[in-house]
Amino acid sequence: xxxxxxxxxxxxxxxxxDPIRARLLAELAAGPASAAMLAGKVGLPRQKVNYHLxxxxxxxxxxxxxxxxxxxxxxxxxxxxxxxxxxxxxxxAAVQPDPxxxxxxxxxxxxxxxxxxxxxxxxxxxxxxxxxxxxLATYALDGEVRFASAADRAAFIxxxxxxxxxxxxxxxxxxTEGGRDHRIVVAVHPTVKDQPTVKDQPTxxxxxx
Numbered sequence: 001x002x003x004x005x006x007x008x009x010x011x012x013x014x015x016x017x018d019p020i021r022a023r024l025l026a027e028l029a030a031g032p033a034s035a036a037m038l039a040g041k042v043g044l045p046r047q048k049v050n051y052h053l054x055x056x057x058x059x060x061x062x063x064x065x066x067x068x069x070x071x072x073x074x075x076x077x078x079x080x081x082x083x084x085x086x087x088x089x090x091x092x093a094a095v096q097p098d099p100x101x102x103x104x105x106x107x108x109x110x111x112x113x114x115x116x117x118x119x120x121x122x123x124x125x126x127x128x129x130x131x132x133x134x135x136l137a138t139y140a141l142d143g144e145v146r147f148a149s150a151a152d153r154a155a156f157i158x159x160x161x162x163x164x165x166x167x168x169x170x171x172x173x174x175x176t177e178g179g180r181d182h183r184i185v186v187a188v189h190p191t192v193k194d195q196p197t198v199k200d201q202p203t204x205x206x207x208x209x
Contacts, residue, residue, distance in 0.1 A: 001029075005082035006123030012059035013091035020044070021052050025061060029083050032065035034075040053078055061085070088123045089116045096120065114185055121183070144191055157188060 007013050015021055023042050027033060035050040042049065056062040057078065065079035089096035097113035104110045122138070129136040147153040164186060173179055 001080065002082040004084045004086060006086050006088045006119065006126060007061075008088045008090040008123060008127065009059065010091045012061060013087045015055050015059050016061060016085055016087070018052075021056055021061075024049070024052055024056065025080050025085070028062055028078055028080040032077040032079040034068075034077055036070075036075060086119055086123070089120045090123070108189070111187055111189065114187070118185055153188075160186065160188070 007016055016025065020042065024038060027038055027041055035046045035053055038053075039046040039049045053062060057064075061081060062078045063081050064076055066077045068075050068077060097116040099110060099113040099117055102110060102113075125136055125138075145156070147156065164184065168184065
């Protein structure tokens with residue numbers, strides 16, 4: 001099971017956003033289970049659970065983990081293909097954010113557009129690397145800082161900008177043959193308090209299929 005995977009296909013994204021299927025994905029991320037085992041947890045008949053599992057399997061969101069005999073029946077044990085999923089802007093390609101359309105370093109919406117592009121590009125790179133059976137060189141830095149004042153935050157941003165700009169100028173080699181371009185994204189935003197997970201949220205009203 002992957003730690004996280006990116007959903008690029010619009011139909012797969014729609015399948016994952018269905019409340020019942022999202023609940024099934026959350027259950028299967030905890031471990032393999034059959035339709036009968038899941039039926040009691042989500043409050044649906046086994047046949048309807050099996051219907052939803054087949055839809056998730058068709059889009060590559062769950063996979064067969066094994067089989068077991070129970071009486072005269074062979075149960076299929078399904079597992080989530082990842083512990084968590086991210087929907088790429090490619091799933092809404094016609095209206096995906098374009099950071100180059102409006103550049104404003106102090107705009108939260110521009111930061112959001114940058115984040116969306118990051119998800120799209122890294123997701124595509126992961127997909128391509130997996131198909132080619134090659135590794136993917138990436139790096140990320142994550143941390144938190146508490147500023148004593150807005151003035152300190154502004155000073156931090158100014159120093160950060162100067163430092164990153166100097167590093168880019170030092171190592172940028174646009175005319176080097178065989179070199180490879182890399183994108184750099186640095187973000188600063190207020191810390192978001194913990195949000196409830198799927199299991200913590202109220203159970204949605206189940207739909208009839």
